[in-house]
Amino acid sequence: AQSVTQLDSQVPVFEEAPVELRCNYSSSVSVYLFWYVQYPNQGLQLLLKYLSGSTLVKGINGFEAEFNKSQTSFHLRKPSVHISDTAEYFCAVSDDPGGGADGLTFGKGTHLIIQP
C-alpha cells in the first residue's frame, strides 16, 4: 500500500519570497510522483512529475521538485512566488508505470496563500 503525507495544510508566504511545500510518501515498490495544482473553483492541473532519471524535476510556472529516495520525499519549491500562485497543491503517488488502473493516491493538499 502507498500513502502520501503533506504535513502543512496551509502555508502563508509573502509575494516574491521563496516557498517549499513538503511531501513525503511511503511505498513498498518503485514510485512515480506528481504535483498537481488546483486554482480556486477549477480542476487539477499537472505541475510536474518524477518518473525516473534526474532527481531534480522542473515543471510549469517556475516550480521544481526534488526526489529524495532516502528521505522518501518529493518537496515542491519555487524561488519567488506571485499572487497568482495562490492555490491548493496536491502531491500524488502511483506505483503503476503502465497506465494507472489503480489511480493516483493523493495527499491532503497544501493551501498556498500569497500575501502582498
Added chain:
Amino acid sequence: DTAVSQTPKYLVTQMGNDKSIKCEQNLGHDTMYWYKQDSKKFLKIMFSYNNKELIINETVPNRFSPKSPDKAHLNLHINSLELGDSAVYFCASSRQGLYNEQFFGPGTRLTVL
C-alpha cells in the same frame, strides 16, 4: 478544445434522488477515472475503468456505478443520494504507458439537500 469535460458543473438535488454526472475526454486515452473531493479538499479515487476492466475502490457504496457507453465517456450514476454524497467529483483520463499522468476535468459540485 476542452480535453476532459464534465456536465453539469453544479448539481443540487434532494436526498433520495438518482442523478448522473457525465464525463467525456477527447484525448484518445484508454483509462478513465472518477475521484471524490470532500469538503476538506481530500481527493480519493472511486473508480478506474478501461475497456478491459473496472476497478472499484472498496470503500465506495454500491449506490455509485460508472457507466461507459464508449471509450471516450465514463458517466457516474448515483442512486438514492445521501447528504454525505455532497462533494466535488472529478473525472480524469490517462493513456497506458504514460506513467499514469492523468488529465482532470473541471469538476462537478454536487450538493444534496
